[in-house]
Amino acid sequence: MIAQPQASHFVNGAYVEDTAGAVIEVIYPATGAVIARLHEATPAVIEAALAGAAAAQAAWAAKRPVERARILRCAADLIRERNPDLARLETLDTGKPIQETLVADWPSGADALEYFAGLAPTLGGETIPLGRDFVYTIREALGVCVGIGAWNYPSQIACWKSAPALALGNAMVFKPSEVTPLGALKLAEIFIEAGLPAGLFNVVQGRGAVGASLVTDRRVAKVSLTGSVPTGQKVYAAAAAGVRHVTMELGGKSPILVFDDASVEDAVGAAMLGNFYSAGQVCSNGTRVFVQKGIKAKFLKRLAERTAAIVLGDPLDAATQMGPLVSVAQMVKVLGYIETAKAEGATLICGGGRDPAGECFVQPTVFADVTDTMTIAREEVFGPVMAVLDFDTEAEVVARANATEFGLAAGVFTADLTRAHRVIGALQAGTCWINAYNLTPVEAPFGGVKSSGVGRENGHAAVEHYSQIKSVYVGMGPVDAPY
Numbered sequence: 001m002i003a004q005p006q007a008s009h010f011v012n013g014a015y016v017e018d019t020a021g022a023v024i025e026v027i028y029p030a031t032g033a034v035i036a037r038l039h040e041a042t043p044a045v046i047e048a049a050l051a052g053a054a055a056a057q058a059a060w061a062a063k064r065p066v067e068r069a070r071i072l073r074c075a076a077d078l079i080r081e082r083n084p085d086l087a088r089l090e091t092l093d094t095g096k097p098i099q100e101t102l103v104a105d106w107p108s109g110a111d112a113l114e115y116f117a118g119l120a121p122t123l124g125g126e127t128i129p130l131g132r133d134f135v136y137t138i139r140e141a142l143g144v145c146v147g148i149g150a151w152n153y154p155s156q157i158a159c160w161k162s163a164p165a166l167a168l169g170n171a172m173v174f175k176p177s178e179v180t181p182l183g184a185l186k187l188a189e190i191f192i193e194a195g196l197p198a199g200l201f202n203v204v205q206g207r208g209a210v211g212a213s214l215v216t217d218r219r220v221a222k223v224s225l226t227g228s229v230p231t232g233q234k235v236y237a238a239a240a241a242g243v244r245h246v247t248m249e250l251g252g253k254s255p256i257l258v259f260d261d262a263s264v265e266d267a268v269g270a271a272m273l274g275n276f277y278s279a280g281q282v283c284s285n286g287t288r289v290f291v292q293k294g295i296k297a298k299f300l301k302r303l304a305e306r307t308a309a310i311v312l313g314d315p316l317d318a319a320t321q322m323g324p325l326v327s328v329a330q331m332v333k334v335l336g337y338i339e340t341a342k343a344e345g346a347t348l349i350c351g352g353g354r355d356p357a358g359e360c361f362v363q364p365t366v367f368a369d370v371t372d373t374m375t376i377a378r379e380e381v382f383g384p385v386m387a388v389l390d391f392d393t394e395a396e397v398v399a400r401a402n403a404t405e406f407g408l409a410a411g412v413f414t415a416d417l418t419r420a421h422r423v424i425g426a427l428q429a430g431t432c433w434i435n436a437y438n439l440t441p442v443e444a445p446f447g448g449v450k451s452s453g454v455g456r457e458n459g460h461a462a463v464e465h466y467s468q469i470k471s472v473y474v475g476m477g478p479v480d481a482p483y
């Protein structure tokens with residue numbers, strides 16, 4: 001089971017190796033097998049990537065948007081053609097079940113390439129009449145953008161950042177998470193095959209220090225990070241020193257509000273999707289499930305029944321619904337949160353420990369009677385652990401849902417149309433759902449408020465984060481100077 005890429009980095013259109021960089025072992029978390037050995041980027045590799053990106057960007061930006069779009073659409077087609085192989089690699093890299101990686105990871109990446117390829121050629125500027133004179137605006141690329149990824153959706157993240165960046169005429173240097181470094185290399189290969197000129201999408205591997213050295217380079221115009229809040233704070237501060245553009249897609253502790261009149265079956269299904277998909281390693285997960293007291297017993301009964309039926313096992317088996325966590329370190333962290341929840345008095349409904357299916361497996365776990373001050377109600381667990389909290393009134397639950405530093409996502413389940421919109425209006429979150437959860441089509445802007453981030457990925461909103469406006473005043477008559 002070897003998924004050894006040709007080399008660690010992809011720079012200026014080709015694989016590059018520099019064995020002077022510290023070793024990164026890529027581990028398949030279902031078995032603990034080492035599936036690849038890469039090296040961190042040395043300063044020489046980082047320099048080549050940034051110089052290559054800077055050299056290639058101007059000619060790319062000067063192309064007609066339809067020419068750029070044609071290449072991105074071709075990349076999307078290649079991804080779809082190769083999806084079975086790419087999904088298998090994603091499963092080895094992350095441990096996520098093939099049932100998920102076949103439909104969610106690369107396919108949503110292809111969607112992003114297709115979407116921004118379609119959108120970019122439609123963008124024009126505006127003309128602002130001023131009587132005799134006028135102003136027109138030009139939307140220009142930012143230049144060299146740095147993308148830094150998290151490990152939970154490595155290939156989707158690489159696509160979601162590179163698609164708008166490239167469509168709008170930028171170049172990108174992408175650093176995947178050191179935990180899941182393989183998918184981005186495949187994307188770089190695919191781009192070249194699709195006709196992208198060398199240097200426009202480079203992949204350099206490494207831990208935080210490699211990311212940090214990219215963020216402060218003078219040639220970099222923009223940094224887009226997907227990661228935790230503490231990393232986001234560091235990267236945002238470093239980018240601010242050079243007055244660089246940023247997009248920060250950070251963590252969450254998102255609420256799902258289930259009112260008495262909701263469909264129990266739908267609310268349970270959504271809460272499970274929003275806590276157990278990808279073994280709970282999803283930033284927008286609804287990890288605080290507030291259930292109105294009148295529906296609590298029915299909700300917990302169905303939740304326990306359906307959770308007990310989740311199939312854990314070999315991620316490459318099509319029947320498996322939940323795989324391992326991404327690493328031993330993540331498993332240990334999540335098990336720690338489970339023990340803390342028990343010690344703090346939450347009621348364990350199901351799960352509650354390791355699962356014997358393999359190396360890094362944790363049982364899907366549900367705690368009821370969770371209170372706002374308990375650790376699992378306040379901190380991001382990033383594992384298959386659902387916290388169910390009770391509530392009485394709408395005003396109370398909205399206030400409690402908002403009482404967090406995070407603001408990534410929120411969901412409401414109710415049959416009352418006006419309540420649904422009123423509550424969504426009052427929730428402090430960037431990405432919301434009514435009677436649905438965790439659907440993130442590329443057409444919809446995605447991102448957080450408060451500590452969960454700044455900027456938006458996807459949708460028309462992403463255009464603003466990968467381009468800037470030049471405003472041109474045109475004088476049509478004599479200059480009226482008072483001297």
Ligand code: NAD
Nearest residue numbers: 149150151176177207208211212227228231249250251283
């Ligand atoms: P992390 O913050 O540990 O690392 C994210 C990336 O930043 C990695 O590539 C890492 O190497 C790099 N990095 C670390 N220190 C750095 C520094 N000082 N300068 C530059 N780069 C640095 O996050 P993780 O553990 O990989 O991912 C899990 C986190 O990501 C969770 O908090 C999750 O909520 C969040 N996440 C958010 C979204 C979103 O879209 N909002 C999506 C997925 C994951």
